[in-house]
Amino acid sequence: xxxxxxxxSEGVFIIAATPFDDAGALxxxxxxRMVDFxxxxxxxxMTILGIMGEAPKMGGDEAxxxxxxxxxxxxxxxxxxxxxxxxxxxxxxxxxxxxMDAGAGxxxxxxxxxxxxEAKLAAYVGQVCAALPDIPICFQDYPQTTGVQVSxxxxxxxxxxxxxxxxxxxxxxxxxxxxxxxxAETGTDAVPRLSILTGNSxxxxxQEMQRGADGAMTGFAYPEMLVQVVAKHxxxxxxxxxxxxxxxxxLVRYEQQLGLGLAIRKETLRRRGVLGSAKVRAPGPAxxxxxxxxxxxxxxxxxxxxxxxx
Numbered sequence: 234x235x236x237x238x239x240x241x242s243e244g245v246f247i248i249a250a251t252p253f254d255d256a257g258a259l260x261x262x263x264x265x266r267m268v269d270f271x272x273x274x275x276x277x278x279m280t281i282l283g284i285m286g287e288a289p290k291m292g293g294d295e296a297x298x299x300x301x302x303x304x305x306x307x308x309x310x311x312x313x314x315x316x317x318x319x320x321x322x323x324x325x326x327x328x329x330x331x332x333m334d335a336g337a338g339x340x341x342x343x344x345x346x347x348x349x350x351e352a353k354l355a356a357y358v359g360q361v362c363a364a365l366p367d368i369p370i371c372f373q374d375y376p377q378t379t380g381v382q383v384s385x386x387x388x389x390x391x392x393x394x395x396x397x398x399x400x401x402x403x404x405x406x407x408x409x410x411x412x413x414x415x416x417a418e419t420g421t422d423a424v425p426r427l428s429i430l431t432g433n434s435x436x437x438x439x440q441e442m443q444r445g446a447d448g449a450m451t452g453f454a455y456p457e458m459l460v461q462v463v464a465k466h467x468x469x470x471x472x473x474x475x476x477x478x479x480x481x482x483x484l485v486r487y488e489q490q491l492g493l494g495l496a497i498r499k500e501t502l503r504r505r506g507v508l509g510s511a512k513v514r515a516p517g518p519a520x521x522x523x524x525x526x527x528x529x530x531x532x533x534x535x536x537x538x539x540x541x542x543x
Contacts, residue, residue: 238399269306313338342358342373
């Protein structure tokens with residue numbers, strides 16, 4: 234049975250990589266292992282065809298094939314959000330309708346570049362919601378990539394004007410004060426509650442949880458850390474959550490390198506037996522021998538630290 238995202242969705246919605254073989258073709262065997270791996274780590278949801286999922290490098294039919302395969306493998310066990318951002322609303326609506334029919338739990342939409350005024354953004358989101366009737370939407374606030382600055386006031390307006398928008402993916406930076414305001418100023422008599430999941434490769438996850446986030450939506454190659462940190466925080470063990478996060482922080486930081494992070498993430502997943510290949514489609518980054526050696530050392534230090542903590 235399909236699980237839809239809602240205003241109280243929480244936990245960890247892992248941003249899934251898109252597995253390719255060494256030749257660059259979709260690797261569906263690795264896709265199955267990846268889905269099983271994420272579920273075994275305890276994620277409460279998945280997000281596919283996002284920015285880190287290399288969606289812009291995939292053809293329309295290919296993206297639909299991948300989405301259907303993931304949805305079939307998940308089989309309703311957790312809600313799956315599908316990124317449908319596109320330059321054209323017709324293409325967006327077509328993809329959104331297809332994946333919702335296949336069992337998706339909602340879609341994620343980011344503003345298109347060029348929405349440089351609040352009025353333009355509000356008009357665009359209104360068009361999106363009209364094109365995707367009755368589909369739960371996660372609104373992605375990621376100005377580092379989109380170039381679109383979204384104020385707290387605009388987020389509140391969008392949440393009020395469009396009941397379909399039930400979730401905010403918060404990735405502004407610096408954004409902790411913004412997150413605090415959105416949490417405090419939604420869920421009131423005037424503005425409906427928004428589920429808030431955070432990205433930015435989890436660099437600020439402990440502080441974001443302390444500021445009122447409901448969980449994380451990012452793709453770190455150790456999803457079990459994200460799950461455990463969120464769970465510890467929700468159980469009131471704030472220091473325990475931060476201690477665990479600190480053990481992984483060097484790898485979190487290393488994976489955050491702009492332009493190289495996806496290659497590192499895929500290589501880590503390959504080393505963990507999840508992906509058959511760490512292939513990133515061109516144009517894309519490639520790790521050097523020194524990068525591989527650094528990753529090896531960081532993983533070894535993590536494993537040593539985790540033994541010490543246990």
